[in-house]
Amino acid sequence: MKFKRFFSIAALIVVSTMSQAELKSLEASNINSYSSNIYPNLNLNDLDQIKIEINQTATPNSPLATVEINKVEFEFPNANNLTATNLTKVNGTPNTYRTVVTSPWVFKKVLVELSGAEDFDGINFSYKVFVMDSTSNINNIEQTQGLELLSGNAELINVTAKKVVDIANGRYLGKELILRLLHNTNLEGIRVEATWFGHGTKILTLPSPFDARLYPVALILDRTPGNSRIKARFDNGTETSDESLHALLEQAFGPLPQ
Known part of the structure; x- marks a missing residue:
């Protein structure tokens, strides 16, 4: 991938x-x-x-x-x-x-x-x-x-208009996947809009302690085959913990093949 x-x-x-x-x-x-x-x-x-x-x-x-x-x-x-x-x-x-x-x-x-x-x-x-x-x-x-x-x-x-600060394109399970990192955060964490062709568009959430002083600026992907990971970087250089891309997609879109 x-x-x-x-x-x-x-x-x-x-x-x-x-x-x-x-x-x-x-x-x-x-x-x-x-x-x-x-x-x-x-x-x-x-x-x-x-x-x-x-x-x-x-x-x-x-x-x-x-x-x-x-x-x-x-x-x-x-x-x-x-x-x-x-x-x-x-x-x-x-x-x-x-x-x-x-x-x-x-x-x-x-x-x-x-x-x-x-x-x-x-x-x-x-x-x-x-x-x-x-x-x-x-x-x-x-x-x-x-x-x-x-x-x-x-x-x-x-319902604030979405501001996209970073984009990652690729394919997952044979379908094109577009990940858009959104500027606005909430108490649950960092929001990533995922458009997955054939599946629709959903919001993925990267868990992170809420700090209104920080804004996400970049998506970071580890493309290890079979274990892709994703995290976000803030404007002060700190990063969220890395999360399983498969697990995040499954939470948003429903059960997926392993």
Whole structure:
């Protein structure tokens, strides 16, 4: 089995000392939603979609990224959509964000609250929308209260446009195989898009401890016959552990002949 290598990166690898920012687009799946129906003519049932735009910034001093939620959109089939921007992290909470916005419905203002894991990517999150009352302290986002209008939970899927940083071409089990190393990582590890003719396209995951300061830059293949191995190199020169290519393909595409 032969692989022809194409690199899209410079040969010189340097350690970054600058902050790295990444804009992510997320969409909800498996949405569970509850509406209090406090206003009879406002139908917020059957929430169609939730879209979130976040800015994830990594610094040299921390393996975890700082998350800013730029915008969240709630799409309803029977009511005006709700858009909230510039959510602020609530002090004293692990990952709860709030903002007060002008209501698209009959109320003046609503409070939007999101809670989730560190990077709001590929995990469960919860949401709440409150109607602001006249006694609410709008200027203090942490103490602002209101009547709950909508709440629920969902999972988030990263739908950010894929950025390919390295490509490897070859054949495996008699079929052409194209491996594309993706720039965006997640908590599970490094993502490699595999297009295998006759089988389709799937995502392979190279296990790796999550560190938002590092980005993958190269695929490295060991082409030993019968035991091909694959790993990725980061922008600081470190590498993931090597994994069996056969095992990764089998995890993604299903049982394969040995």
